[in-house]
């Protein structure tokens with residue numbers, strides 16, 4: 001996705017050359033527990049996940065890059081039917097608490113609005129994942145319903 005100017009992060013396509021950095025940041029705290037789709041057990045698995053992230057037939061995914069060009073995290077959308085896309089994200093530990101995730105979700109929404117026919121962003125957040133619940137609050141995303149283990153949030157793409 002093209003640079004958007006005013007933001008502290010931008011979204012870019014994943015590349016094969018991202019492998020080492022991807023392996024490093026995707027093994028940071030909370031990724032295995034809360035966003036397993038991004039978590040590689042070893043380098044071989046990291047390669048497979050990166051391949052999946054580069055193949056946008058089933059998913060829409062981007063790496064999140066800061067102003068210095070650091071690869072700071074990832075965001076992935078999985079089309080789950082009826083115009084809904086389930087969103088997962090993570091930010092590497094060194095880059096958290098800068099508002100990067102909040103910005104990345106907003107940029108992702110703008111991308112979906114322009115380039116897809118998706119109508120709703122859908123998020124599953126574990127009950128104990130207060131940090132991600134804060135991201136939802138900061139973005140004004142509405143709680144849709146609760147399950148035994150987590151909270152489902154829905155946002156109409158606007």
Ligand SMILES: CC(C)(COP(=O)(O)OP(=O)(O)OC[C@H]1O[C@@H](n2cnc3c(N)ncnc32)[C@H](O)[C@@H]1OP(=O)(O)O)[C@@H](O)C(=O)NCCC(=O)NCCS
Pocket residue numbers: 029030031034035088089090091092095096097098099100101102103124125126129131132134135138
């Ligand atoms: C959840 C997670 C993605 C949040 O990433 P993040 O970039 O730190 O989140 P935000 O963009 O919302 O940044 C928020 C923090 O930055 C602070 N901040 C600093 N500058 C800011 C700015 N300019 N704008 C907004 N927030 C700012 C906020 O105060 C906030 O702190 P708080 O959470 O204590 O309230 C990250 O903790 C993570 O990767 N966790 C592990 C994986 C995970 O849980 N994924 C989600 C699964 S549902």
